[in-house]
Amino acid sequence: MSLRKKPKLAVYKFASCDGCQLSLLDCEDEILAVAGAIEIANFPEASRAVTSGPYDLTLVEGSITTPHDAERIHAIRRSSKVLVSIGACATSGGIQALRNFKDVNEFVSVVYARPDYIETLNKSTPISDHVWVDFELRGCPISKAQLLEVVNAFLNNRKPNISKESVCMECKMRGTPCVMVANKDPCLGPVTQAGCGAICPAYNRGCYSCFGPVASPNAGSLSHWWESKLGVDKDKLVRSYRGFNAGAEAFRQESEIHERG
Amino acid sequence: MGEAISNYAKRILPSTDLDRLLEALQQKGYTLVGPTVRENAIVLEEIEGAEDLPVGWTETQEAGSYKLSRNGSEEYFDFASGPHSFKKYLFPPRLKLWQAKRHRAGFKVEQENDQAPSYAFIGVRSCDLCAIEIQDKVFMGDSYVDPVYKERREKAFILAVNCTKPGNLCFCSSMDTGPKAKSGYDLAVTEQLKESEHVFLIQAGSEKGHELLEALELADADEGAVEFENKQLEDAATSMGRFLDTHKLPSVLKNNFEHPRWEQIADRCLSCANCTLVCPTCFCHTVEDTTDLTGDVAERWRQWDSCFTGDFTYFAGGSARASTKSRYRQWLTHKLSTWTDQFGTFGCVGCGRCIAWCPVGIDLTEEAAAIRATDLVSD
Numbered sequence: 095m096s097l098r099k100k101p102k103l104a105v106y107k108f109a110s111c112d113g114c115q116l117s118l119l120d121c122e123d124e125i126l127a128v129a130g131a132i133e134i135a136n137f138p139e140a141s142r143a144v145t146s147g148p149y150d151l152t153l154v155e156g157s158i159t160t161p162h163d164a165e166r167i168h169a170i171r172r173s174s175k176v177l178v179s180i181g182a183c184a185t186s187g188g189i190q191a192l193r194n195f196k197d198v199n200e201f202v203s204v205v206y207a208r209p210d211y212i213e214t215l216n217k218s219t220p221i222s223d224h225v226w227v228d229f230e231l232r233g234c235p236i237s238k239a240q241l242l243e244v245v246n247a248f249l250n251n252r253k254p255n256i257s258k259e260s261v262c263m264e265c266k267m268r269g270t271p272c273v274m275v276a277n278k279d280p281c282l283g284p285v286t287q288a289g290c291g292a293i294c295p296a297y298n299r300g301c302y303s304c305f306g307p308v309a310s311p312n313a314g315s316l317s318h319w320w321e322s323k324l325g326v327d328k329d330k331l332v333r334s335y336r337g338f339n340a341g342a343e344a345f346r347q348e349s350e351i352h353e354r355g
Numbered sequence: 356m357g358e359a360i361s362n363y364a365k366r367i368l369p370s371t372d373l374d375r376l377l378e379a380l381q382q383k384g385y386t387l388v389g390p391t392v393r394e395n396a397i398v399l400e401e402i403e404g405a406e407d408l409p410v411g412w413t414e415t416q417e418a419g420s421y422k423l424s425r426n427g428s429e430e431y432f433d434f435a436s437g438p439h440s441f442k443k444y445l446f447p448p449r450l451k452l453w454q455a456k457r458h459r460a461g462f463k464v465e466q467e468n469d470q471a472p473s474y475a476f477i478g479v480r481s482c483d484l485c486a487i488e489i490q491d492k493v494f495m496g497d498s499y500v501d502p503v504y505k506e507r508r509e510k511a512f513i514l515a516v517n518c519t520k521p522g523n524l525c526f527c528s529s530m531d532t533g534p535k536a537k538s539g540y541d542l543a544v545t546e547q548l549k550e551s552e553h554v555f556l557i558q559a560g561s562e563k564g565h566e567l568l569e570a571l572e573l574a575d576a577d578e579g580a581v582e583f584e585n586k587q588l589e590d591a592a593t594s595m596g597r598f599l600d601t602h603k604l605p606s607v608l609k610n611n612f613e614h615p616r617w618e619q620i621a622d623r624c625l626s627c628a629n630c631t632l633v634c635p636t637c638f639c640h641t642v643e644d645t646t647d648l649t650g651d652v653a654e655r656w657r658q659w660d661s662c663f664t665g666d667f668t669y670f671a672g673g674s675a676r677a678s679t680k681s682r683y684r685q686w687l688t689h690k691l692s693t694w695t696d697q698f699g700t701f702g703c704v705g706c707g708r709c710i711a712w713c714p715v716g717i718d719l720t721e722e723a724a725a726i727r728a729t730d731l732v733s734d
Contacts, residue, residue, distance in 0.1 A: 130649075259665075260625070266448075269439060269448075271421075272421075274714050285625065318715075
């Protein structure tokens with residue numbers, strides 16, 4: 095065991111379902127090694143004992159949806175040496191970014207008995223729209239192997255081995271025949287960042303893009319193929335790009351093109 | 356490619372005796388790898404015997420489309436290339452190269468010494484045989500020999516199948532890589548299904564293959580069977596679904612680096628890397644270093660990479676090939692032009708996999724033809 099001071103870890107939550115931060119607790123086989131290597135200083139889901147900052151590594155889950163949260167994230171940034179946003183909410187605004195395409199006040203007036211109690215922003219936005227983020231870990235939910243890799247890379251002062259390339263590469267490496275080519279199933283894999291291990295194609299389903307767009311997505315070409323060869327209509331195209339990463343710039347643009355007709 | 360034609364006698368293996376041959380290979384310690392049906396495609400996997408082969412199955416292929424279907428035939432090899440090639444066994448997608456452990460002030464490297472199995476590749480078409488020959492040059496052709504590839508390659512037994520059923524995306528005739536297996540095999544068969552009989556014409560191509568064949572004590576092939584084989588292969592050579600004009604192709608492509616066609620392909624290309632990963636000759640890979648949480652153990656892994664990724668040419672300041680146009684152009688000109696300078700052959704064997712498995716159906720024969728047709732520097 096190497097001798098070094100344990101770095102302090104903090105985990106914060108914004109608008110999200112908690113699934114991503116729970117991935118850390120879900121690292122059953124590795125959790126003791128994690129706890130041995132890092133001091134869990136501020137992680138309310140794991141422990142009520144909170145040690146004050148600053149923190150060496152901060153994981154932030156969730157998107158910014160309220161004026162209060164838009165303030166809070168700045169305080170968190172100030173107390174964090176390295177800030178990593180985790181999950182689709184934190185990296186692209188999440189499923190709740192569907193509000194970005196509509197009038198949020200209309201939702202509030204329909205859903206809540208006292209709309210005047212609700213203070214919310216028009217848009218759900220990723221953490222990187224508000225503060226500097228050192229690394230974005232994609233996924234809905236994130237992959238626990240990738241989360242461990244990020245923590246591991248941080249501890250060992252190296253770059254995380256996280257691919258920004260397509261899900262197709264994972265399919266090909268595991269030997270899964272392409273579901274779009276062989277089954278005519280629409281699949282977002284070619285424009286989606288790897289990381290899940292190509293789970294859906296391995297179970298004969300098209301990719302839903304839980305991990306958001308690749309570094310240079312050509313969604314226009316993919317949509318054209320879906321429409322012209324797979325018989326996908328405009329409504330389905332819009333819905334496909336409006337999943338967990340609806341707010342990601344490339345997907346937002348592509349869905350709006352098809353919404354306009 | 357390879358003009359060597361085997362001098363060993365041709366024999367007749369009744370189709371019902373195919374298992375005798377496969378069992379003989381297993382008894383010699385080989386792990387059989389061959390075509391089998393899985394997930395709506397004919398893939399390459401470890402198989403146990405002839406019953407795992409895709410009897411009664413075939414497929415139709417278009418650009419961006421592969422459709423598996425039953426045809427009720429008794430034939431074992433009535434299909435063209437599928438999504439896999441044998442490179443996944445000789446050049447595994449992901450492999451640990453070594454690990455290092457902290458040791459006093461420094462560290463100690465431990466090589467991976469796992470023995471690779473001896474594979475018998477069943478049903479290797481001539482295109483794939485040529486692809487293996489090409490990868491031999493890449494991985495073992497000069498003084499920098501890849502030990503992983505070399506071990507697997509030298510242990511492998513190759514049972515080739517002369518291709519009598521080229522598909523709609525095949526163009527081995529254009530590349531001079533088929534349909535007949537010319538060299539590089541241990542045994543080659545031609546499947547013959549006639550009204551009254553179903554046999555394999557079988558011929559050894561190496562001493563290893565010859566010994567195995569002798570032990571099976573098969574009858575000599577008669578003149579009729581050999582004539583029928585010639586006709587089958589002549590018919591196959593003229594029924595390719597695709598054509599690529601290779602005349603002066605390397606220089607045509609070199610002269611057209613700024614052709615507007617590259618930009619048009621980039622509008623369609625997803626830069627997803629599928630073409631390179633299904634290609635049986637593409638050999639690019641990356642190495643990745645990992646550590647455990649304590650930093651006491653580090654590992655080095657090798658995995659497939661592709662010239663279509665941004666990371667492939669990433670160095671301080673960004674990617675050398677940032678645009679999709681530059682990536683597609685790099686790939687196609689490497690396959691059909693600069694490969695000839697580097698290795699003395701084309702990097703394409705005409706198997707058609709990149710055409711079928713491109714999610715948006717980009718066809719390299721069509722792209723090369725379009726550039727030739729509007730050659731900016733025609734002479």
